[in-house]
Amino acid sequence: MTPADLAELLKNTAAAVLASHDLDTAALPATVTVERPRNPEHGDYATNLALQVGKKVGANPRELAGWLAEALTAADGIASAEVAGPGFVNLRLEASAQNTLVENVISAGQAYGRSDALAGTNINLEFVSANPTGPIHIGGTRWAAVGDALGRLLSTQGADVVREYYFNDHGAQIDRFARSLVAAAKGEPAPEDGYAGAYIGDIAAQVQAKAPDVMSQPADEQQETFREIGVDLMFTHIKESLHEFGTDFDVFTHEDSMHTSGRVDEAIAQLRRTGNIYEKDGATWLRTTEFGDDKDRVVIKSDGQPAYIAGDLAYYLDKRARGFDLCIYMLGADHHGYIARLKAAAAALGDDPDTVEVLIGQMVNLVRDGQPVRMSKRAGTVITLDDLVEALGVDAARYSLTRSSVDTPIDIDLELWSSASSENPVYYVQYAHARLSALARNAADLGLSASTEHLELLTHDKEGTLVRSIGEFPRVLKTAADLREPHRICRYLEDLAGDYHRFYDSCRVLPQGDEESTDLNAARLALCQATRQVIANGLSILGVSAPERM
Template identity: 70%
Template sequence: MTPSALADLVRSSAVTVLEARGLDTDVLPEQVTVERPRNPEHGDYATNVALQVAKKVGMAPRELADALATELSAADGVDTAEVAGPGFLNLRLAADAQGEIVRRVLSAGDAYGRGDTLAGRKINLEFVSANPTGPIHLGGTRWAAVGDALGRVLSSQGAEVTREYYFNDAGAQIDRFVNSLLAAAHGEPAPEDGYAGAYIDDIATAVLSKEPGALSQPEAERHETFRKIGVGLMFEEIKQSLHDFGTDFDVFFHEDSLHAGGAVAQVVGELKESGTLYEADGAWWMRTTDQGDDKDRVVLKSDGDPAYIAGDIAYLRDKVQRGFDLCIYMLGADHHGYIGRLKATAVALGYDPEVVEVLIGQMVNLVSGGKPVKMSKRAGTVVTLEDLVEAVGVDAARYELTRYSVDSGIDIDLDLLRKHTNENPVFYVQYAHARLASLQRGAAELKIELRPDADFSLLTHPREGDLIRTIGEFPSVLTKAAELREPHRVARYLESLASAYHKFYDVARVLPQGDEAPTDLTHARLALCEAARQVLANGLSLLGVSAPERM
């Protein structure tokens, strides 16, 4: 019996108890909370539903809990139901009922854990979107890992997710990038407001290789040559780095297309005509303070040029017109002001502000030998995605970046992630999977078949029960991770599952030794182990991390 099935059973039993007394059943929550108690001696699961509704129906909590315990004790799959404290219910399941979780995993395979809570939602998930002026730094690398994992988690719950990269190929930062390339091509130092690093020299050389006569062109033509070729080369490098990191996008949206295609001018004109914008000091402003911004924002500058937010307005309209009912923006630590700004943009366009959701990611630091790692071999002043991957590999980098809530800063210990010990979280989880895969190979060598119909009532050891219940939590973990946009919940869950398996392995022998013949318990434990392996593989896949069969 899965936790969700048990929750349904508790609710239906509560309905029976209340109806028998002529009491209102509408006071019951739509979804009853069933959780594993911290102390396993208190039972397999616990619920506080009696405490939640007793006073609403005029009963004492313990009186209602007693009646509910009697009803549940007679239900199939429930071994015992006991009242604790002021009205909590502690539940123990029959071993064969818990075994149903194993059957479900083996039947569902790769699909175990998937749900439909977001079915029908069309979500635009925009992340990374680093300016094409240099390699991806650590902040962007964090979003590459977390954003990709979040997309997978949202998809696992039925959402139609489009992963989008907003290509900032318009504005002053591009001019500074091009001027830096031109300076490098002339053998001069980077401009004071430009970009430095070996990558600038490399791209400048590549531009001249593609267009040998570029430096002899008239100034405007020369600038355009370096802009077109240089930005293109930088962006192709960014896309390749992301692909090598396991992060691919469905759409690369060019900011410049909004300006060149007239979308920015059109939407600004419409907002002026509708009175949504107001004029002051020769410029046109949007009241972003109405949605929590610290100040109103200029949309059209006094010289007639659009401000950066004008592109944001046209971009959001484009997203909604493409049919997205939720637009998630994943932005860096210095972008808190964008929350109110983008909400105000939605309101200005006549949309519900809830169509916009902004996630802010905090800083990432690298530590080695107890000291911060600050310099990149190639970028000069920042540590890049390639630096991190070179140091620890793709799996370790992705896992470590994903296992923390994005609203907290993190220090990544490179020395720890290089270790092949249980101190290293990704090794700990991957090793559990490899150990389980080895177990299945051992069973195959002994010609012991996997039996999904094994007698799971034999799995009565506390460690077996703990492992089964941990496996059963996976669907609810994914539901909550999708609901809260927190893929780190998946990583932390995998660590708890690996821990439950390692503890089980220490006390329960699975395969027969010597001339021993396999027993019914052998088959039950082997099926349990395969269920654990499957869930580890499913979870690692959602994080974009490999599930090795040998380590």
């Protein structure tokens, strides 16, 4: 019995109890919460349902909890149900109800934990989208890890997810990039508003290799050559770095295409038809304050040039035209104002603003020996994706960036995350998987195999705890997906690894010496097989490897 099964049983039982006392069953919540108590002595699971609905239906919560406990005790799979405090119900499951979980995990394999909660939902997930004027910095690297994990996570719930990179190749920053390349090619300092770092010289040299006559071209033509070839080279490097990091995209959309294709003009024309565009001070404005923004936004500036939001409007319409039900934007810490702006834009275009979600990621800092690490070898003043991978490797880099809520700034201790110790969270989880893999190999060498035939023999407290831990996985995935918080998977895996290590220390899995193999050994091997599968499934969602040897 999974927590989801238990929640369903609890809801049905509560409905029957309320009806039998002529109380309103409509007061029951859509989803019933079932949690594992912090103190195992209180039971396997607990619920506060009686506290939630007691006052709503005119019943004393503790009395209602008593009615629930009495009815639940008679249900299949429930060993006991007891009232605690002002109206909690503590539940203990029969061993048979718990141990079917082991069979379910082994049977489902890689599919264990998945659901169809988001089936039929088409999601556009846009993340990273760094300017093509330099390598991806560490803030963008955080999105590369978290965004990719979120895409995998949403897919486990049945959603159709398209990962998209918005290539910002329109605007003044591209001109500054081209001027910086020209300056590097001439051996001159970077322009005051340009880009520095050894990578600029590298790209300038590559442009000259691809266009040997570039330095003899007229100034305007020369800058265009450096712009066109240089941006392509930079973007190629970005895509290669992301691929080596384990993050690949389904679609790359060019901002410039929004302007050259006429889609910006189409978006503005649509807004004019709805009356949400007006002229003021020689500029064209969007009435975003009508839809929750703090101020109206300029769409076309007084000099006739489109403002950045003009491309956003066209891009949003483009996404909707491609059939996406939900557009998730993952933006940096300096883009807080975009939340209201993008939602207002969707509303102004006649859509539900909730078709837009904006996630804001906070800063990342690297530290070594307690001191901040500030300089990159190639980029001059920023830490890049390549720097982080060189320092930690892909697995530790991805895990360290995904492990915390994105709305929290994080410090990554390079010594900790590169260490082979239980203090290193990713090593701790991966070691549990490697230890389970070694156990399976040793069992095979002894001619032993896992069996679910006698799971009723798993009666040790540490076995029960481990079974309940693997049973939590589907709920963790659904909650993490609903809240867009893949870091919950990291914390779950660390708890699961801890429960496994404690089980292994207390429960002998393989016979020793001349001991005969027993049904208990086979049952414990099955529990270990299920645990190994869940750890592998969780690491896969994070884009982190599940090593068989360490």
